[in-house]
Amino acid sequence: MLELILPAVVACAESFADVPESTLFPEESEALGPARHEGRRREFTTVRHCARRALADIGVPPVPVLPGERGAPVWPPGVVGSMTHSAGYRAAAVARSVHVRALGIDAEPHAALPGETLGAVTRPEERERLAALAADFPRVHWDRLLFCAKEAVYKAWFPMAGRRLGFRDASVTFDPAGGTFRAEIVEGAGEEPPAPLVYEGRWTAGPELLLAAVVVPAGPAGIRPEPAAPRTG
Ligand SMILES: CC(C)(COP(=O)(O)OP(=O)(O)OC[C@H]1O[C@@H](n2cnc3c(N)ncnc32)[C@H](O)[C@@H]1OP(=O)(O)O)[C@@H](O)C(=O)NCCC(=O)NCCS
Known part of the structure; x- marks a missing residue:
């Protein structure tokens, strides 16, 4: 669904269910923290699984995607991106910063x-x-x-x-x-x-x-x- 509203230079990945085999990097687990409820852990994990699929599409190997200032995701150098989760839906979109200055999805x-x-x-x-x-x-x-x-x-x-x-x-x-x-x-x-x-x-x-x-x-x-x-x- 998301690819319908994004230009071709933006790679995206979405999921309509949580992905049991998706895992977090240790830094991501630490950033998420131990006190979070299960739903938050699942959305945080699955959306990063989506992010790594989208990053692979633009040639970026798997990396941690940590929450930065005020929760904004920190992407690898030369990459911009955005993530969203809603009931029954998680998605990430990324692009090379030579093509795109910023992007937002919701x-x-x-x-x-x-x-x-x-x-x-x-x-x-x-x-x-x-x-x-x-x-x-x-x-x-x-x-x-x-x-x-x-x-x-x-x-x-x-x-x-x-x-x-x-x-x-x-x-x-x-x-x-x-x-x-x-x-x-x-x-x-x-x-x-x-x-x-x-x-x-x-x-x-x-x-x-x-x-x-x-x-x-x-x-x-x-x-x-x-x-x-x-x-x-
Ligand atoms: C940050 C905000 C936009 C997130 O939207 P949301 O509908 O609550 O949640 P979503 O699931 O769609 O998005 C969550 C993701 O947004 C991203 N995000 C969080 N803060 C962000 C920020 N400051 N900048 C960019 N992206 C941000 C993160 O990737 C987050 O996922 P993660 O926590 O798993 O890393 C929202 O909580 C908020 O603070 N809104 C108030 C400001 C606003 O929207 N103003 C409108 C101006 S026109």
Whole structure:
């Protein structure tokens, strides 16, 4: 599912179940810590199994992927990447930094956001757009998809910026037919933004799962977003 929304220079691997034979490097076990519950251990382990599969696709041998500053994964030199886990789903995406400056992926259950969460993660103009989308395309839970898109943006933003970003610091607009979205950082970046202020992303909606991905090209000669395929959920 994830490969549908990523350009070819990004390698990805996903799993819809935990992989019993996957193992952690000792440094990863130490980073995870002994007190974690079983579900956390399984998602942490399986997503790293996915990461090592994706890394193999770009020619990188198995290495530990440790949580770094504020939980952002630390990739080998010359590599950028992102990981996500949701109920029944784990995925990792990686690319060479000559092609991609940053990337972010996120998965969420395809269900409505709790009402109180919606207000906390959206801007007024986004709530207007969500209402219109819900009326025109009721099969997609646009509120949860917006949350998913913002988390994907954050996972690309943070490694570049080294700074947190609030949910209401970004304004997301969806193209419902094209399977794309655009996120503009409208607050919180400061006077000298440490990272791009506009992110082009893609999304897909399955019966139980929403996925969003943003890919920041490495430079003027970097990749361009691919033509979008229709996504109807
Ligand atoms: C960090 C965050 C985005 C993770 O998203 P999530 O839906 O809770 O969890 P997911 O399973 O999808 O992703 C978890 C993975 O994200 C990655 N991650 C964690 N912190 C990260 C960070 N600061 N930067 C980049 N990636 C990060 C890790 O790989 C983590 O997996 P791991 O713990 O097994 O290594 C979320 O918890 C968060 O803090 N959000 C608030 C900030 C935000 O999203 N703002 C929106 C601005 S528009």
